[in-house]
Amino acid sequence: MKPSSLKVGIDVPWVTSWTGELSLGAGPCPSVGGALAILQADHAGRGKPLYSQNHAVRQRLSVRDMRCPMCGEPTAADDRWTQVAHPVAAGRLRADGRGGRLPADLADESILIDAGSIAPLHKACVDRSLRYCPHLKADPHIDVRRFPDRWVILPLTARAEAAPQLFLARPVPARTAEVIGFLQLCGLTSDRDPAWRDVSR
């Protein structure tokens, strides 16, 4: 597959997946401390960019290491910005079954900034992407704000069939294993919403 004339981190976000990057199934991944995770070949710039698809491993690295998904460089603590901030109460995440990894001492009424799978960007990269990306420009949900100083990372997992052990003398019953896909990032704020249970809000 030919290298693209588009530059990774300049014309195409660093975290974006390319058609030349095949999925490699599940396996232990250093991006999550060796836990089972979705693996993907690392050939950014080969083939065509898949703008709506994050690369499995780069996505996890961007959240784990606070690397800007646009340029791929680390963001400094005083230069972390989110474009799609969804305030959500910790209790709401727990009620939806997504809060299992939240710190136990975090009150249900604590407001988190759910950044989804998107690590914070440099301010300069936010400005550049808003200027050049037609999707972002037209998106009414764009809400640029500072990312909080503290955060939690929630691995999004799926059950997957474990590799069959074909060469054992005795057949092994089929097993499934927990496999990490993307890492979800939630900033911790000092805001509270005591009425978070009120579904009409």
Ligand SMILES: [Zn+2]
């Ligand atoms: Zn950047």
